[in-house]
Amino acid sequence: MLGKRLQVFTIGIFFIFTENLYANISKNTEISLFLKDFLKQHVRSDKLATYTCWGKETEISFKKTLQDEILHSSVSEKSLDKLIYSDNIFLDASCTKTQLILQKIEELNLFTPSQYWMILKTGSDLDDFLQNIYFPITSNVYFLDQNYYGFSIKKVYSPSSKIQYLNQSFVGYWTLDNGYVEIIGKFDQNKDRKFIDTDITVSYVVEDQETLTHLDDYRYKILIDSVTKYNYAVLQHLYYLLNASKVELFRDTLYSKDIDGKHVIGMVEDLKSGICEIGGNPIEFLSNTVDEFDFVAHTRKMEKKFIFRATPHSYISNVFTLPFDTYVWYSCFGLMVAIFLVAYLVVYWEWKDPVFRKYLIPRFALRPDPVDIFLMEVGSAAQQGFESEPRSNAGRIVFIFTLISLMFLYTSFSANIVALLQSTTERLNTLEHLLDSRIPVGFEQNVSMKYFEDINFDKKTKDFYNKIYKPVFYGIEEGVKKIKEEFFGFYADTTSVYKYISDSFLENEKCGLREIPFKNSYVDYWLVARKNTSLIDLYRSGMQKIHEVGLRSREHHRIFTGKPKCDSEGGNFESVGLADSYGAFLFMGVGIGLSLFLFLIELAWQKYFKMKREEILNFIDDEEGRESYREEDELEDGPNEQQQHFDFAI
Known part of the structure; x- marks a missing residue:
């Protein structure tokens, strides 16, 4: 009788143990299936670290279930520092040391935005279990609450480091039939995260x-x-x-x-x-x-x-060469040569023909002299005329067509010159062109010249190098004043310069402002946070949202001034200055210098010729004096010789 009772008791114990073991295995199978579905949903890494206390056989079964799709590793209390290399961590909160492990993880600052923490907890309140544990607002911590149907998933974080309060939000559930179903998307999980008394x-x-x-x-x-x-x-x-x-x-x-x-x-x-x-x-x-x-x-x-x-054309080139294209200038010079040859042949015929020459008046007729022909062309081109002209019908036809053709060229040239003097150049658009022009430049105080000095400029003038290697520095206000009063290039922060320009320039003076950037003109400045702060992602997402809704742009326009807009460009008239007439004065100076040079040569030649003439005349006078002296001697010596001959004869 006792043996039968013992046998029944043993069979009962076996069925109870088998049922619990099956329940544990079934539970762990569900957990492994959930982890697979959850990681697929969030497109996370296939690496998973776990901390459990289910017994050896149950854990072996759990690992076998995971090993087909997930790279599994176990976590111990001594290897917590290695969790920094894990993207997904699963913890069983029913283990006795789980709370201690979570506290150590908090001390190591391992609750980072890049890691997903899944904590299995059954049968107790979360606030009681997580007392004195701080989950940063940027962390990704999920609690799995097992029930009859499967698991309900909550996302938790601590909105304040001062008060013990845990924010919980239901994000989804998992069942064996439906798998993982997410109620709130990943973006929606983060959008309402806010601090409380932090x-x-x-x-x-x-x-x-x-x-x-x-x-x-x-x-x-x-x-x-x-x-x-x-x-x-x-x-x-x-x-x-x-x-x-x-x-x-x-x-x-x-x-x-x-x-x-x-x-x-x-x-x-x-x-x-x-x-x-x-x-x-x-x-x-x-x-x-x-x-x-x-x-x-x-x-x-x-x-x-x-x-x-914006500068006139005269600051970078000779404005008197700009009205015509290069080939037009070649055509003009070719026309002048053709006119010269035809006019010379006609005039030469006029002076060589004996019949026609009989009726020429030399004072008013153009002579076949290359200089006279050239002066006639210059006078016609300048619309000034010439004192003499051809007298034959052929010569007059040549002269008339010369005046007409050169009149059209003169009209086109004059019209283009007027337009060019009132327009500005667009060729001044690089740093090299600016430094090579006649425009003086200055730099804002405390600007580093290192980047400019590193530029390799070849075959440049002394003035070009002085602008870089002997820079002139100005304050912002003084530099803007020079921009207003003269053609001056000022290197400075654009927002500061445009603020002064907006306040001090007239509306028509704001037109025509030009900019030339340097290779290091754009310097990016960033807001920074302390290194390895757990809130960095929250700061970045917040600043990105501020930028997207336009708040950052609004504050920027309130404080920093952009380039002023031009509202009255047509009313701006620039008077012609000496710089615009540089080519004319240069040409006139060359002409005066050449005439003085020829005058000095002629003067020297005249003096030389006069000196030679005087020497010749003096020489001639000396020869005539000697001959007259000889004649006088001969006259005086003649009677004496006759007397001697007479005396000898006697």
Whole structure:
């Protein structure tokens, strides 16, 4: 009897154990199927790390179920630091050490946006289980609540680090028949994440202390601390989007430095030490800053360019050569040569024909002299005429057609000159053309000349090199004044220059402004956050939304001035200056110099000829004097010789 009872008891225990084992195996099979469906839905990595306490046989069965599609690895308390390389982690909250493991994971800052955490919890309240554990607002933590039909999935995060509160949102469910069904999409899961009573500290750089009382009124000296005012306005929208409390620090400098023996903390030191979350002033996007900060958003692009008023053609070329194309000039010179040859032949015939020459009046007839023919052509081209002209019918026909053809050329040339003197050139569009022109240039104070000096310019003038290697620096206001009063190129920040131009230029003076960018004109400045902050994705998405809805653009237009628009270009009339007449004065100067040179040659030749003539005359006078002296001697010596002959004869 006792043996039968013992046998029945043993069979009962076996059925109970078998039922529990089957239940565990069935439960674990459902979990593995859920994990496969969940990871496929979210297009995550096929690597999964798990922490369970189900017993050896159950865990072996669980791993076999996963191994076909998922690369599985186990997690222990000693290997938590290796979880940084895992994209998906599954934890069973019913294990005794799960809560301790979660606390250590929090200390290691492993709740990152790039990882998905799936925690299985049954039978107890989440708030009680997760007491003193902080899930950042950017983390992806899902709790699986097992029920009769399968699993319900909740996404949780802590909206505040100050108060123990857990935000829970139902995102989907899983059943054996339907698989994983997501009620709220991935984007919708993140759109309503907001802080509750959480401080975000921002450090700003302020040069003028008066700025602190005028950060948002857009009136007080808008160009002073303009970058700070702009980013302050943009970050107010970020505070509103995140529902965060703002804590603001104001520093005197961007980088820490010692002033009068006192260490002054800068904004960069606040970021590196973790005192602040975000830097209120952007910094340049450089290779060395990538390793020190997390970049949040590109808020401002600083543009430095050469700004100047549109210049006349005379500043870069000889305006008197521009009315005609090169081939037209060749045709004009060819016409002059043809006229010269025909006129010379006709005039030559007039003077050689004996019948026609009888009736010529030399005073009024054109002589067959190349100089006279050339002067006749020049007088006709300049519409001035000439004192003599051909007298034959053939010569008069040549002269008439010369006047008509050169009149049309003169009219076209004059009309084009007038248009060119009132128009501006479009050829001044590169840095090399600007520096090679007669336009003086200047640079904003504290501008680095390193990039300019590295340019390789070949075969340039001394004035060209002086503009680069002996630069002249001006303040913004002084540089804008020179742009207004003369043709002057000023290299500076465009927003600052255009602010002064908008305030000081007349409407017609705003027309014709030109820009020439340099290769490093565009400098990108980015807002940065402290390195490895858990909220970086939230900051970036918030700033992206601010940009997309136009709030950032609105704040930019309120503070920074763009290029002024031209409303009255037609009423602007420029008087002709000496620079426009440079070619005429140069031609006249060459003519005067050439005439003086020929005059001196003629004068020297005349003096030389006169001196030679005097020498010849003196020589002739000397010869005549000698001959007369001989004749007188002969007359005096003649009677004496006769007397001697007579005496000898006696």
